[in-house]
Amino acid sequence: ATYRTNRYRMPLVTFVGEDESGRRLCFCYALTIDETEKSYVWVFERFRDCCCGMEPTVILTDGHKGMRAAIVKTFPRSKHHRCLWHLERNVAQNLSAIIGDHFDAFDKEFTSIAAEGVVSHAMDRMDSLLISNGLETNKYASDLKASMSQWCEAFLPLDFCGRLRTTSTNESHHSLLKRRLNSSKTLCDVFDVTMKLKIKESEVRSRSVTTDFPFLHEQHLSPLCVKLMRKEMKKTYTLHIEDPCDGDSVSV
Secondary structure, three states, rough: EEEOOOOOOOOEEEEEEEOOOEEEEEEEEEEOOOOOOOHHHHHHHHHHOOOOOOOOOOEOOOOOOHHHHHHHHOOOOOEEEHHHHHHHHHHHHHHHHHHHHHHHHHHHHHHHOOOOOHHHHHHHHHHHHHOOOOOOOHHHHHHHHHOOOHHOOOOOOHHOOOOOOOOOOHHHHHHHHHHHHHOOOOOHHHHHHHHEEEEEHHHHHHHHHHHHHHOOOOOHHOOOHHHHHHHHHHHHOEEEOOOOOOEEEOOO
């Protein structure tokens, strides 16, 4: 969520992703009273209703505690991935004082483990890292190890996520919102700004032909890999809705 967007101090939750061409795509917005598990459950249920009961394949978050619990309750079949940038920042906040002068070495090894491609190697290295720093009984470190499937590269290829590892796409969208909103704005102002951004986004998408738009990271991938990723993303992000009145089918 992003803050200081309205005079009532209500967090503005944004659902942002990328389409098959790597363009930012905002699915919806939600204003909540707070960021408790109960509030996020309500938000996720409304999002699920808008998607005709479908659940996201992967949800990438900053690791907020209330959001994590709500995802388990609302989207039990979705895979939850943690933003690597937020995770490394949280590791520093929770462990730097405990580890002391050796934290730089710890942080370097942790970053390397996050990029490890073999599950067994990643698990062994994480065990060794915690033992060497006396963190075997530390609750935060234990939780970090238990959640490796949400942030370690070795586990992530099992879940298609369009190569997204951080919430930078969402943070970029937050910066757009904060240029137009502040703590003096009303809820009507928030609605007006978000609707204008959605309209502008739709206009940009309608002017662009998907196959002509440069694919994200394609300069680093083989043509076959790009083709397969495009196919998988289209299958994942395209929702077919049938109009009950006339039986016509619409893809979104």
